[in-house]
Amino acid sequence: MEDVLCNIELVKDNNYFIARIQSEYNGTREYKSSNIEEVLEQMTMDLQEEFDSA
Numbered sequence: 001m002e003d004v005l006c007n008i009e010l011v012k013d014n015n016y017f018i019a020r021i022q023s024e025y026n027g028t029r030e031y032k033s034s035n036i037e038e039v040l041e042q043m044t045m046d047l048q049e050e051f052d053s054a
Helices: 035-054
Strands: 008-015 014-023 027-033
Touching: 008 035, 014 035, 027 035
Parallel strands: none
Antiparallel strands: 008 014, 014 027
């Protein structure tokens, strides 16, 4: 059986990369930067903290 843990949306808006995450635990949040690696790092750290404590 599968459970959806979160939905992730990655978009590029002009010179910015935006990651939007929606999860049951922490709701919706958004990360924005001109550097894709920074956005992915922020998103990864947040998700790791969220699911380590769940």
